[in-house]
Amino acid sequence: MGDAVLTISSKNYSSWSLRGWLLCRIAGLDFKEELLSADDPDARAELLMLALSFLVPRLTHNGLKVWDTLAIGEYLHENFPQADIERIVTIWHECLNLYGGPYVFGETPTLADAMYAPVVTRFATYYVKLDRQCADYCETILALPDMIECTEAARAERARHRGTGS
Numbered sequence: 001m002g003d004a005v006l007t008i009s010s011k012n013y014s015s016w017s018l019r020g021w022l023l024c025r026i027a028g029l030d031f032k033e034e035l036l037s038a039d040d041p042d043a044r045a046e047l048l049m050l051a052l053s054f055l056v057p058r059l060t061h062n063g064l065k066v067w068d069t070l071a072i073g074e075y076l077h078e079n080f081p082q083a084d085i086e087r088i089v090t091i092w093h094e095c096l097n098l099y100g101g102p103y104v105f106g107e108t109p110t111l112a113d114a115m116y117a118p119v120v121t122r123f124a125t126y127y128v129k130l131d132r133q134c135a136d137y138c139e140t141i142l143a144l145p146d147m148i149e150c151t152e153a154a155r156a157e158r159a160r161h162r163g164t165g166s
């Protein structure tokens, strides 16, 4: 996990501190809390050194300083991904059951399947364990003639790059 410190000003009065604190907790980040009151002139001086904005929350992780709540959220999301897979699996179940498969919206591949195609390949790359219905959906997508063509072209592209050293 590395070294993580979340600087906040107050658990009583700072709504932004609460947001940052919760984001870190939800992401499962192992972090230390540092409480710096924005009213205390010394703390304000320290805050300025921590974040040009003077504002909290502010997260330091592995030497990186993140000092905006949304940025903290995005940073944590990128570094500690969580519930995305479950969400996708839920959506696939709902759609496949409702529309009868084999594609997300029934018998014909649609925009939704094109959007999910890279998700399918990532699930394969990272050996994500899936239940039968979702695994079947992945196989269906990977077996699409257009998908096969594109995958073969991708392999040839990589081989070409390797060949030219670029």
Ligand SMILES: N[C@@H](CCC(=O)N[C@@H](CS)C(=O)NCC(=O)O)C(=O)O
Pocket (backbone or CB within 6 Å): 009, 013, 014, 015, 016, 017, 038, 054, 055, 056, 057, 067, 068, 069, 070
């Ligand atoms: N846009 C900032 C807003 C943060 C913010 O307004 N924080 C308040 C605490 S609730 C603050 O640090 N205030 C200190 C001050 O105004 O001196 C973010 O998303 O983090």
